[in-house]
Amino acid sequence: MEKLDILSMSLSDLETKLLDMGEKKFRAKQVFEWLHIKRVSDFSLMTNLSSDLRLKLSENFHITELKIVRKLCSKIDGTIKYLYELSDGNHIETVLMDYHHGDSICISTQVGCKMGCKFCASTIAGFKRNLTPSEMLSQIYTAEKDSGRKISSIVMMGIGEPLDNYDNVIKFLNLVSCPEGNNMSLRHLSLSTCGLVDRINDLSEHKFGLTLSISLHAANNKQRSEIMPVNNKYDINELISACKNYIKKTGRRISFEYALINGVNDSRETANELISLLRGMNCHVNIIPVNKIKERNYKTDTSSVRKFQHYLEEGGINATVRRTLGSDINAACGQLRREYEI
Numbered sequence: 001m002e003k004l005d006i007l008s009m010s011l012s013d014l015e016t017k018l019l020d021m022g023e024k025k026f027r028a029k030q031v032f033e034w035l036h037i038k039r040v041s042d043f044s045l046m047t048n049l050s051s052d053l054r055l056k057l058s059e060n061f062h063i064t065e066l067k068i069v070r071k072l073c074s075k076i077d078g079t080i081k082y083l084y085e086l087s088d089g090n091h092i093e094t095v096l097m098d099y100h101h102g103d104s105i106c107i108s109t110q111v112g113c114k115m116g117c118k119f120c121a122s123t124i125a126g127f128k129r130n131l132t133p134s135e136m137l138s139q140i141y142t143a144e145k146d147s148g149r150k151i152s153s154i155v156m157m158g159i160g161e162p163l164d165n166y167d168n169v170i171k172f173l174n175l176v177s178c179p180e181g182n183n184m185s186l187r188h189l190s191l192s193t194c195g196l197v198d199r200i201n202d203l204s205e206h207k208f209g210l211t212l213s214i215s216l217h218a219a220n221n222k223q224r225s226e227i228m229p230v231n232n233k234y235d236i237n238e239l240i241s242a243c244k245n246y247i248k249k250t251g252r253r254i255s256f257e258y259a260l261i262n263g264v265n266d267s268r269e270t271a272n273e274l275i276s277l278l279r280g281m282n283c284h285v286n287i288i289p290v291n292k293i294k295e296r297n298y299k300t301d302t303s304s305v306r307k308f309q310h311y312l313e314e315g316g317i318n319a320t321v322r323r324t325l326g327s328d329i330n331a332a333c334g335q336l337r338r339e340y341e342i
């Protein structure tokens, strides 16, 4: 019999399972605390359970663990980038960043990515598989344990498209915020998507407090389809309608990510189009200097960053410029895994 992935199970799933095994319901809460608060990686360490029960648990369940195969520490700003190995030998990346208001972690949601965005290193070698909820959680638990740092916010902006792994991501969101476990408010979590419209609509029904980030990167269909194939399936107008619906349903502001690419999407005309597109929405634009990847020739003209921000603000759109962290360790998503696997 295949052992169950216990770190992916909700408290109520665990209760049901332990009742099925002839155990008392309250045992589930004890086990859940060992996993998500004390974070042990071996059932034998769960010392308030009988040795019989510990044995039974180890026969029925396994606890997901990630192996750190590389760790790069920035000398400039305290950023740490982890390359983890999964139990099947695949690799993923996680980045720990030191912000003024506390440590933030950027986690991966898939091994590789199907979305094909032209500027992104995560998609070049294609898609391997979805991550389980426990593999998403373990990225956080392992980084906290290794670094001794306490993580106060999470961004789902690593390798993969979170909404293409929808069911596991929803389970992860419920687990990471579970009051009997890790207990992090979803107000401290951002989920970034390239714009899977149907899933954005599904997500809006959950009314989570998280911040939704939309990787927009363009202001019209021609421009966006050139760099993001997903735009051929869900075009900009459908995407913006889904965003408006999301804001209405959740009451939350949306953040639009905009990687400024020289000669592609950084002109004054594009800024004007973007202003018309977003006018009146409860949103803000995060301008990102593009991270150079060796397979592509995209770059940002640094003098255009402030100009573009200024155009947007003049047009009444809130705009910030993303700080570049870990520039000495190649912290852009997908780059370390690509180097390691080739």
Ligand code: SAH
Residues within 6 Å of the ligand: 115, 117, 119, 120, 121, 156, 157, 158, 159, 160, 161, 162, 192, 193, 194, 195, 213, 214, 215, 257, 259, 288, 289, 290, 291, 292, 293, 332, 333
């Ligand atoms: N699939 C999700 C999350 C992963 S990418 C999404 O598309 O949002 C996280 C963010 O980094 C996205 O906004 C993505 O468009 C951006 N990104 C990817 N490669 C980049 C690069 N080379 N330079 C700047 N931003 C990049």
